[in-house]
Amino acid sequence: MIDYIVGNLWLIWAIIMFGCLILELSSGDFFVTCFAIGALIAMGASFIVPFWAQVLVWAVCSVLSIWFIRPKLLRRLHAGGEERLSNADALIGRIGIVIAPISPGHSGYVKVDGDEWKAVAEIPETIEQGSKVEIISRDSIIVTVRVI
Structure with a gap:
């Protein structure tokens, strides 16, 4: 079982990514989506680098997503102005x-x-x-x- 997990770390990153996307459905502020983006990139890195480097890729890409991608997503969401009548x-x-x-x-x-x-x-x-x-x-x- 351990050999399977070590040989298929991309599957762990996929589970993390989909888990983050499901959690995002309850928050709607695109914060958790940034961690899903980091997990997607770490999933690609899992075919090339060892696990410790994958975790580093995930952390760096998640932080970069929070800084660069999240503000653009929020601007797009709030394009109609701050006042959203409901x-x-x-x-x-x-x-x-x-x-x-x-x-x-x-x-x-x-x-x-x-x-x-x-x-x-x-x-x-x-x-x-x-x-x-x-x-x-x-x-x-x-x-x-x-x-x-």
Whole structure:
């Protein structure tokens, strides 16, 4: 068994690489990906150099990846700016259909992408069922809409 492992060190580096990539799925900051890159290069080196040199190649390449590759990956990920709206905040600007009439002083319901939201009108007017509306703001679980 030991002879097999020593003769196939590339397999150990492949396991380390895939393990790092799986761990990266839970973090998403490309830090662990740099160790996977180092393991990939060490896997190639395993056919040429002894184990101690492979570990050195892995460490050096991982650090170099953190310094040079990670910043480029992060810039690419955050190309749209630092503010990335998600969940309910991403509703603003979306178009929905009124499924329960919205009358002055009362709320109704709007359907947006299959989800129903409690809604109030921007100005005191009645918005009939079936009208298309745009979401202009959100306060907790209540959205403010205007007719488009």
